[in-house]
Amino acid sequence: MDRAPGPSVRLRLTLTYAGFLMVAGALLLATVWGFLLRDVQVVSHGPGDFTPVSAVLLRSYLPATVGVMAFLLVFGLVGGWILAGRMLAPLRRITDATRLASAGSLSHRIRLPGRADEFRELADAFDSMLARIEAHVAEQQRFAANASHELRTPLAISKALLDVARTDPGRDPGELVDRLHVVNTRAIDLTEALLVLGRADRRAFARERVDLSLVAEEAAETLLPLAEKRRVSLETDGDIAPVLGSPALLLLLTTNLVQNAIVHNLPEHGEVRVRAGASAGGGVVLTVENTGDRLAPELVATLTEPFRRGTERVHTDHAGVGLGLAIVQSIARAHDGALTLTARPAGGLRAVVEFPAEARPGS
Ligand SMILES: Nc1ncnc2c1ncn2[C@@H]1O[C@H](COP(=O)(O)OP(=O)(O)OP(=O)(O)O)[C@@H](O)[C@H]1O
Ligand SMILES: [Mg+2]
Known part of the structure; x- marks a missing residue:
């Protein structure tokens, strides 16, 4: 299926991570600010005192606050990018294996190392599915090869019998007919058996x-x-x-x-x-x-x-x-x-x- 390109999951996880970090940081700083301002109000005596002290506070803490927020942003983006990359690495291996399988390479296995988790479960399930499909395809190929080989045999025998009859017209035609009949019956039996096999496999009854x-x-x-x-x-x-x-x-x-x-x-x-x-x-x-x-x-x-x-x-x-x-x-x-x-x-x-x-x- 052709899809329009969109932002990668890694980018979205990074932005989410950085976003949460920023919100948490802002909340924390706001709380600290709230307490500071309240304490300043308690310490200062009278409304005339209040404004200059909070102005001093604002002047000395605002740059620090901005610095902390900027750090959190950079930290969130870089850390999120690295973390998301590490978390999603198994997914890349699974996707690569899927691409290989869809290109016809059924022998490839993901074999994801490590302890069980959601990704490993998916990889293991995928591996066992590939193993089953590979065995199934091999069986089908063997079956088709055997079936055509077995069907060729009676046809080749008939041809040999007819060749002999053509080069030696003096032979008894009754014998030829009998032998051809036997060979033909065998070919019909074989074809019927193959049909039954297909019908039972498809559960069409x-x-x-x-x-x-x-x-x-x-x-x-x-x-x-x-x-x-x-x-x-x-x-x-x-x-x-x-x-x-x-x-x-x-x-x-x-x-x-x-x-x-x-x-x-x-x-x-x-x-x-x-x-x-x-x-x-x-x-x-x-x-x-x-x-x-x-x-x-x-x-x-x-x-x-x-x-x-x-x-x-x-x-x-x-x-x-x-x-x-x-x-x-x-x-x-x-x-x-x-x-x-x-x-x-x-x-x-x-x-x-x-x-x-x-x-x-x-x-
Ligand atoms: N009851 C049995 N006792 C001993 N050997 C058996 C028995 N049934 C099957 N076999 C062995 O298993 C083989 C496969 O059996 P299968 O019925 O699939 O083929 P077949 O009997 O050779 O040919 P056909 O397609 O005509 O049945 C036989 O060739 C035979 O060697
Ligand atoms: Mg048998």
């Missing part, structure tokens, strides 16, 4: 009362054929678990967790347990647990990042996008819930999504 235990049952039922194919036993139980949210997104959240639990499981005799119910804090909790390889806690902490896949893929032919858990997390957050992943000591993963106590619609 209608909310209604949903029983999470029914949602969990539905997800388990849909995925039962997959579990059977992978010879994983799937067990669900739970009681009424009301959540205020989007049925479609909550189903997606549950399906992603259960699907993960099935596909990232043991090659034989895997087990999956799904449970939805009331949590101790009056909210709702969904737990999906599965057997599987032992997972390092450091790895588990990173699994919710978009496009993050577990390192070893020994037993499984499942080629995931790596967006499942990122979607689960952003759907949970959009419902004010939280996803917690823990590596089970015996191997496999426990995913817990906790939703807060149901908020009244419209509140």
Whole structure:
């Protein structure tokens, strides 16, 4: 915003300081004068005596008074200027940092030294805001880079398949069509996943009362054929678990967790347990647990990042996008819930999504 230039805060503080000093000095001197004059009146005998004595007083004290006032003025102006400068110095650092940040340098921090006061609180709040924005921007950049990389892959595969078909017309076109179909489906899945992620992040969905235990049952039922194919036993139980949210997104959240639990499981005799119910804090909790390889806690902490896949893929032919858990997390957050992943000591993963106590619609 363009503003007309005005007097600086430092100048205004200086003038205020000097002004107060002058007023206080004048009051003090007036009081002294008042007492002096009264005493002179008491000491002098009769009205004839009074005038010359006060005239003498006036003559000898007036220059001193003027001198004192002049000194106070200079002292007030100089002292006020220095004091205001010192008081406002942190503000200059904060302003400089703000200018740098608005010019795009998010890595700069104010780091104001000293004990807590209003300026330091402001500087600290500003520093933590910058740190959050910087992390957020970095995450967005990483996300955009990963998304374009992942979207490029199916397109590059299609192009390679088409190139081969063009140079070798004798090949079976049916095979080409099948492979192109697979690659294309994967690209569509990826795009849809990205759209869901954006929709959940923006919280752009209608909310209604949903029983999470029914949602969990539905997800388990849909995925039962997959579990059977992978010879994983799937067990669900739970009681009424009301959540205020989007049925479609909550189903997606549950399906992603259960699907993960099935596909990232043991090659034989895997087990999956799904449970939805009331949590101790009056909210709702969904737990999906599965057997599987032992997972390092450091790895588990990173699994919710978009496009993050577990390192070893020994037993499984499942080629995931790596967006499942990122979607689960952003759907949970959009419902004010939280996803917690823990590596089970015996191997496999426990995913817990906790939703807060149901908020009244419209509140
Ligand atoms: N229940 C689980 N048990 C063990 N490992 C898991 C489990 N869920 C996720 N993982 C690990 O976390 C990684 C990320 O999971 P995520 O769901 O985000 O991606 P994905 O399953 O690989 O792909 P998709 O986008 O198709 O879901 C997986 O690749 C897997 O290594
Ligand atoms: Mg997954």
